[in-house]
Amino acid sequence: MSASYRLFRLPRLLLSRLLTSSASPNPSPSPNPKPTYPKTLKATINALFKESDPDKLAAGFISASSSPRFRCRHRIYEVSVRRLAGAGRRDAVEAVLESQKLFPSDLSHEGFAVRIISLYGKVGMPSHAAATFDQLPALGCPRTVKSLNALLTAYADACDFDSLSVAFEEIPRKDPSIVPDIYSYNILIRALCEKSDLDAALDVLTLMEKCEIEPNLISFNTLLNGFYKNQRFSEAEKIWSLMRENNVAPDVKSFNTKLRGLIIDGKATEAVELVQKMKEDGLKPDTSSFNTLIRGHITDGNLEEAKKVYLDLVMNDCAPNKGTYEALVPSLCDSGDLDLAVRCCFDSMSRRCFMDAAVLQALVDALVKASREEDATKLVELGRKNRYSRKSLRIPEKCSAT
Secondary structure, rough: OOOHHHHHHHHHHHHHHHHHHHOOOOOOOOOOOOOOOOOOOOHHHHHHHHHHOOOHHHHHHHHHHHOOOOHHHHHHHHHHHHHHOOOOOOHHHHHHHHHHHHHHHHHHHHHHHHHHHHHHHHHOOOHHHHHHHHOOOOOOOOOOHHHHHHHHHHHHOOHHHHHHHHHHHHHHHOOOOOOOOOHHHHHHHHHHOOOHHHHHHHHHHHOOOHOOOOOHHHHHHHHHHHHHHHHHHHHHHHHHHHHHHHOOOOHHHHHHHHHHHHHHOOOOHHHHHHHHHHOOOOOOOOOOHHHHHHHHHHHHOOHHHHHHHHHHHHHHOOOOOOHHHHHHHHHHHOOOHHHHHHHHHHHHOOOOOOOHHHHHHHHHHHHHHHOOOHHHHHOOOHHHOOOOOOOOOOOOHHHHHO
């Protein structure tokens, strides 16, 4: 048996099952036919986007991917793989991605292999990503730091931080031609921060210095986020000093991270002062900056200040988003400011910022309780015209029955 046959035997068996199994729990004697799709590329992709049956989606995808033009379309890969994983069909994910290894002309370019590795990581299958990385030389694909970074990212996306650390150390040791770059180190820092091993994350800077790699803004922003998130505020301030020493200028994300830290620490006043400092330093606060202030004022029980920040957000040419409305509307309902709450809801839908249905339902309930059934009905009707179902958004039964 040849090596190539052993490599692809499992996916082919999976594909055979996909093409012959029934989608129902109790399959009938007649197998599902192989799905047929229109011949044009656009129509084929649209049909795959609309396919709801996981078996037919996987089989149709594999059939369509025989076209080189199809294999150039990245989005259909990610959408299909995520949908199959969401349906609990890891076997179908494997069949789809392993079938892509049958195209040697594509695999001669590392970018195509990187896509496969990355997709395995995004759906929580890091062992398959690692197996793909190991197979690359046999598949005739060059293996450089790009595929290493894809593997590290796959481990990070799957929260397999221990395997990530091992791969970071062992792969370059076994293959000296693969040398970690700034992206590799930033992935490692991110993983250690998400693991809450902040001391080790900070030590990565020392390792980078030994390897003559300078940390960049992403390195420091990742560290800032990790230290503030874990409420190690005094140590986070040291990160700012390290940024100055390395001549790395902070950006809006840097300040937003500190803003969140100040709010966590209950220092809303200092957070307001920090936003003002951002403006003085020539940095424009963004929607995330204002959302953080809104949440901070609400946590402090200062709704009036939160409302002022909301108005400032618009005046500063920032667009409110889902987080803005979901932070503000519940407090407006609790305080009885239903007029502004209703305006916020109408504004959110006009901006296509769809809040969770529970937030809208709470406002509908408050309007009905305040004998404002007409406003409640208008809000529900607008919700119907958008994406809210009758089950998720409705007039309370005792009102609708009268």
